[in-house]
Amino acid sequence: REQPMRDLGNDEWQAEFLLEKLGLYECQVVAWVDHFVTWIEGFHKKADGGEEIGVELLIGAELLEAAAGRAPKPESGRLREWAAHLRDPSLPAAERGLAARNPALADLARRYPDRSLASEAPFVRKILVDPPKAVFSSWYELFPRSWAREPGRHGTFADCERLLPEIAALGFDVLYLPPIHPIGRRFRKGKNNDVRCGPDDVGSPWAIGAEEGGHKALHPQLGSWEDFHRLQERAREYGLEIALDIALQCSPDHPYVREHPGWFRWRPDGTVQYAENPPKKYQDIIPFDFECAEWRLLWEELRSIFVFWIERGVKIFRVDNPHTKPMAFWEWLISELKADYPEVILLAEAFTRPKILYHLAKCGFSQGYTYFTWRATPAELREYLVELTSSPVREFFRPNFWPNTPDILPVYLQQGDRSTFLQRLILAATLSSNYGIYGPAFELCVRSALVPGKEEYLDSEKYEIRHWEWNAPGNLKPEIARINHIRKTHRALQATDNLRFCEVDNPQLLAYAKASPDLGDVILVVVNMDAHPQSGWVRFPAEEFGIDSHKPFQVNDLLADTSYTWHDGSNYVRLDPTLRPAHLFWVTQYAPD
Structure with missing residues (x-):
């Protein structure tokens, strides 16, 4: 169809049309x-x-x-x-x-x-018109193999099914699983990424492929296809969608390596090129050669992996390291997938240079990981969020904020305490409409690093089965449930590009506001990003948010169940992180009923 353009003057023209x-x-x-x-x-x-x-x-x-x-x-x-x-x-x-x-x-x-x-x-x-969950979603990541009732046993899909009511009660709507395929045995990594592997070591789920199959097979110890489909069905009953990790790489035992050696890069000594990120070496993982002579056949096969899982009910994918594959591949693949399956959502796990990260979004990725994890001060977050929520970035990039991942335990979490974890949770869940946590390491405030100052978890689930005491004292589950409930009941928190920072006279405090499009819902957040009590004066631009500044107005702390009367100009706040590191205010002209 055609839509006439309007002359705005100065040789600028404009048109609008509805995407239905x-x-x-x-x-x-x-x-x-x-x-x-x-x-x-x-x-x-x-x-x-x-x-x-x-x-x-x-x-x-x-x-x-x-x-x-x-x-x-x-x-x-x-x-x-x-x-x-x-x-x-x-x-x-x-x-x-x-x-x-x-x-x-x-x-x-x-x-x-x-x-x-x-x-x-x-x-x-x-x-690209994506489903609503591309704009507003709450992700929970777990390793299914770590959730057996008995310590030492390999967890199953049935064990995960048992967790669904609790995950739903926490307020999440996406359950993200790392790769669930057979794991290679050759060059398998031991605990803590040790190159020495014992007979009982389970290996990394990202080393995909073994005698039992590759990307289109289930790890036999996780369960059957019937078990997987029942997990999907039960998850939907609780309002959860299963998201799968797609890692386009192979273990040395993957059937592709034997059946299609031309899809990989071979070195002069006759050995296959394994994955490297110097000084790190990943002998258990072999990358595809996207520019091989058989690249068309390879690309079609990789497309078929996505189609295979889509036709088995998976609509959300977290794509591992897409920035290490050609952009032309992603542009082709996503346009192909979206033509047939427009309901699919793709999250790009790409911690890379900004222009590469943004170009992946332009290729069609629905969401992308960000540098939020490494922005540790109010000034750093303010500068970064202004970039994300301003044009042109806001027009094509949807951020997904993660305070931690299986690969990343930030130094400030290692050196912090429970209040530090709560602070990062509040920031992620209120700055971005899409956020996620890797659990239960996050809600249990696990902060032991493999090497102090480095970002790897000690005894990482990437290489071993853990047994978690999910309800251990001091867990953050009540706070997570409360914050996710607030997100779902307040439209102002269901968008990212409506962010507006507020002036505050203490550099340790970060203050920002959000509003729904009709200004019917207004949220003001003030976060203490220091380990000690901090206070200051916050200037909230009431008129910009439809609040009559000539009259007193109410700020209702949704975390503490307290209310305050504020006036035009600056208003005083004090936050003790040992009690609560943030105010999450619902701003109204009058006290709510």
Whole structure:
């Protein structure tokens, strides 16, 4: 379909159109000279200047005759009637001039311009319409193999099914599982990424592929296909969607390595090139060669992996390290997937340079990991969030904030305490509409690092089965449930690009506000990012959020169940992190019922 553009002046044009379905849209700007509109503009000037308009009316009549030749019936007949009227010598020129000025004539003629010499923009703009969960979601990541009831046993899908009521009660709506495929045995890593592997070591789930199968197979100890489908069905009953990790890489035992050796890079000594990120080496993982001679066959097979899982009910994927694959591959793959499965959501796990991260979003990824994990001060967060929520980044990139991941235990969490974990939870859940945690390490405030100051967890679940005491004293489960409930009941927190930072006179405090589009829901958050009590004066721009600043207004702390009356200008706050590191205020003109 076509949508006319409006002239904004200064050679700028604008059009709007409603996107009614999920999927990929393409639009292109087409421009041409509208000779009738050009004539009308000149005619007005000449007529108003008192010039002779007889010849001008004949020119206008010719243009209308030409438009009639391009128009269908009955519009063609009406245009010819107008043309005859403009050239009718029996009518006074002034009367014919009034007819030429009739807005109805211009509207009719404008519909049928001469587009034989139209110019098309040299590029096609693409607009991807994603499901609502791409905009607002709460993710919980766990390793299924660590959730057996008995210590030492390999967990199963059935064990995960037992967790669903609790995960739903915590307020999450996406349950994200690391790779659930068979794990390779050759060069398998031992505990804590040790190159020495014992007979009982389970290996890394990202070393995909063994005799039992590859990316389209289930790890036999997790359960059967029937077990997996029952987990999906039960999850949906609790309002949860299962998200799967897709890692486009293989273990040395993957059937692909044996059946398609040309898909991999081989070194001069006859050994296959394993994954490296110097000084780190991953002998248990072999990357694909996306530029191999058989690249078309390889790309189609990788596409079939996504299709395989989509057709088995998986609609959300966390894609591992997409920045190490060609952008052309992702642009092709995502356009192919979205054409057939527009409901699919893709999260890019890419901790890389900003331009690469943003280009992945332009390739079609629905969400992306961010640098939130490494922004540890109010000034750093403020600068970063201004970048994310300003144009042009806000137009194409949806951030997903994670305070921790199986790969990343930030130094400030290692050196912090329970209040530090709660602080990062509040920041992630209120700054971004999409956020997630790797649990239960997060809610149990696990902060032991493999090497102090480095970001690897000690006894990481990536390499061993853990047994968790989920309800251990000091866990954050009540706070997580409360915060997720607030997110779901307050529309202001269901978007990211509505963020507005507020002035505060203490550099250890971060203050920011969000509002729903109609200003019917306003949230103000003040966070103490120091380990000690801090106080300061916060200036909330009430008028910008539909609050009458000439009257007192209410700020209702949704975390502490307390209310305060504020006034125009600056208002005082004090936050002791041993009690609570943040205020999460619901701002109303009057006290809520």
